[in-house]
Amino acid sequence: MSKRVAILTSGGDAPGMNACIRATIIACQKAGYTLLGYKHGYNGLLQQEYISLSLDSTHNLIQQGGTILHSARCKEFMHEEGLLKAAHNLKKARIDSLIVIGGDGSFKGAAKLSEHWDGQIIGIPGTIDNDIAGTDATIGYFTAIDTAMSSIDKVRDTADAFERIFLVEVMGRNAGFLALNAALSSAADYVIVPEFFSSAESEIEKLVSQINAQRTLKGPVSFIVVVAENVWPNGLAGLTDALQQRNLQDVRPVTLGHVQRGGSPVAQDRLLATTLGEAAIRLVGKDISNVMVGEVNQRPVTVPLSETWKNTKPLNEARVGAMRTLMNERYNQADN
DSSP states (O other): OOOEEEEEEOSSOOTTHHHHHHHHHHHHHHHTOEEEEESSTHHHHHHTOEEEOOGGGGTTOTTOOSOTTOOOOOGGGGSHHHHHHHHHHHHHTTOSEEEEEEOHHHHHHHHHHTTTOOSEEEEEEBOTTOOOTTSSOOBTHHHHHHHHHHHHHHHHHHHHHHTOEEEEEEOOTTOOHHHHHHHHHTTOSEEEOGGGOOOHHHHHHHHHHHHHHHHHHHOSOOEEEEEETTOSTTHHHHHHHHHHTTTOOOEEEEEOGGGGGOSOOOHHHHHHHHHHHHHHHHHTTSSOOSEEEEEETTEEEEEEHHHHHHSOOOOOHHHHHHHIIIIITTTSOOOO
């Protein structure tokens, strides 16, 4: 039976979104479905700004960063008037199923939309923050780790040259997945993540202790601290001041910023995006809605949208253990 499917990308862009769009285009073509792409996220849905997506759109798409549908944040969608308008436009376009690629904010918007529109809604996790519960990873996360790692490697070169302390802030919003894994993969010396941050006073004591212990053992050497965004009061400037007040003057802050969202997706993100895009189209027309298609243990799973933000996703225990042994508690006295 022919279906009319629509897809949009919402919120922060993530490498691999285009790979996911490509997979949905091909899967829809094989199933005989019509696929429309709404541009600029939910704004496109409100403005009826959409394009027809065909096989012609898939050429050289899998390796492109960003999103060919563009993205945006939509304040109007936070109000009932906007939701009603979106529902009306979906009905007018005769859409049977809507696929939303984005993070928890996008999923919350989709859940609210379902209160006014009785069509099928399927979410696909696309965010470099990896803070969506119910899936092992989100589209864009692996590429962001790789980008941050590469940048920290370059910071290490100049840090070694002058034997300085460098503070490198990475994205992640309110989660430490990106910071933790970028720090481990770049052999950083210390990492500050929200999951284990109690207070600035406590953290600065532990950090200074590690810096001093390392320099007592090795002499003047570089020291790389990876900091998750939104953790330290007043950001890197506040942490820099705190260290300088402890007579550590050779401190340089670096904010990686939006470079982490760009670039060609690495293989892991291409595979994840392709798998989830195809799996989402297989759900079209089935008696299931308001779900996210994720991946657990390399198998597609469906999770109610509400569970993706109500449940807190924990950091990997093995990575946390490595963090303590190799970084944050490296120079602590061993327990007898």
